[in-house]
Amino acid sequence: AQSVSQHNHHVILSEAASLELGCNYSYGGTVNLFWYVQYPGQHLQLLLKYFSGDPLVKGIKGFEAEFIKSKFSFNLRKPSVQWSDTAEYFCAVLGMDTGRRALTFGSGTRLQVQP
Amino acid sequence: NAGVTQTPKFRILKIGQSMTLQCTQDMNHNYMYWYRQDPGMGLKLIYYSVGAGITDKGEVPNGYNVSRSTTEDFPLRLELAAPSQTSVYFCASSYSGPSPYEQYFGPGTRLTVT
Numbered sequence: 001a002q003s004v005s006q007h008n009h010h011v012i013l014s015e016a017a018s019l020e021l022g023c024n025y026s027y028g029g030t031v032n033l034f035w036y037v038q039y040p041g042q043h044l045q046l047l048l049k050y051f052s053g054d055p056l057v058k059g060i061k062g063f064e065a066e067f068i069k070s071k072f073s074f075n076l077r078k079p080s081v082q083w084s085d086t087a088e089y090f091c092a093v094l095g096m097d098t099g100r101r102a103l104t105f106g107s108g109t110r111l112q113v114q115p
Numbered sequence: 116n117a118g119v120t121q122t123p124k125f126r127i128l129k130i131g132q133s134m135t136l137q138c139t140q141d142m143n144h145n146y147m148y149w150y151r152q153d154p155g156m157g158l159k160l161i162y163y164s165v166g167a168g169i170t171d172k173g174e175v176p177n178g179y180n181v182s183r184s185t186t187e188d189f190p191l192r193l194e195l196a197a198p199s200q201t202s203v204y205f206c207a208s209s210y211s212g213p214s215p216y217e218q219y220f221g222p223g224t225r226l227t228v229t
Contacts, residue, residue: 009155034217043205044158044220090157101146101165101209102173103218107157 002027002095006106013081014114021076021109023065023091030096033074034103035065039087047089050074061085086113117141119221121206127227128196136191136224138206145211147189148218149173149181151202158205164189165211196228 003026013019025031035047048059055067065076074091088110092103122137140147145166150158150173160173164183178200180192189208193200203225207218 004157006157036220043222044207046217049217101211102148102160102163103158104160105150105157107155 002031002093002104004091004093004104004106006089006091006109008109009107010110010112012112012114015083016080017113019076019078019081019085019111021089021091021111023074023076023106025072025074025091025093025104027072027093027095032094032096033065033067034092034094035059035063035074035076036090036092036105037087038090038108044090047076081111081113083113083115085111087111119206119208119219121204121221121224123224124222125225127229128193130196130198130228132196133192133194134196134226136193136204136206136226138189138191138221139187140189140206140208140219140221141187142208142219143186144208144219145186146209146218147183148207148209149179149189149191150205150207151175151200152205152223153202161191161204193226198228200226201228202226 005024007022033050036044050057050067058064088108090108091106119140148163149161159175162181164170205223206221209218
């Protein structure tokens, strides 16, 4: 079975600080990887996704993530956060060999950016 | 193009009551999903469907039922509500193509069972 770990549950940063949120997954086969964001009171929106090719993936709003297969990791980064990045961030994995096209989510990281 | 819509947005149920959470998508997606989101727990898959007439259990199906009579609709039924079902419920849909299976989410239904 696949699983996802997000070790940072709550992160507090000042504006302009750099961000890195950790995501590790457990699955031995081919994966698709995703980062979703949930702004306060809103539904989940896709930030970025990886399915093949360049392991450095760029998404919306200046976010990027790097897939490191040897470490089973897909960490999310942003060089300079803004107050509007305050949200909850979820990493998700899809094991391509499972036959079930459903995502497994991590428990989320709540990011609070202080002005 | 409304995407994924869910009704109601909020609901309070008494223990033992029943209700149906509605989910509709207008993107002609074959795959649809129901998740519940509990604080600090991320999203857990309740049920999913790969097409009209086909449904299957996810990680936490107990206490729920689903049906998929059309491509557009995927209602979730709670038969005997329990406090443990207090949660936020999200419906999602995705393409059935080769990859990368991006899921589109609805706005959620916040359910309280007292």
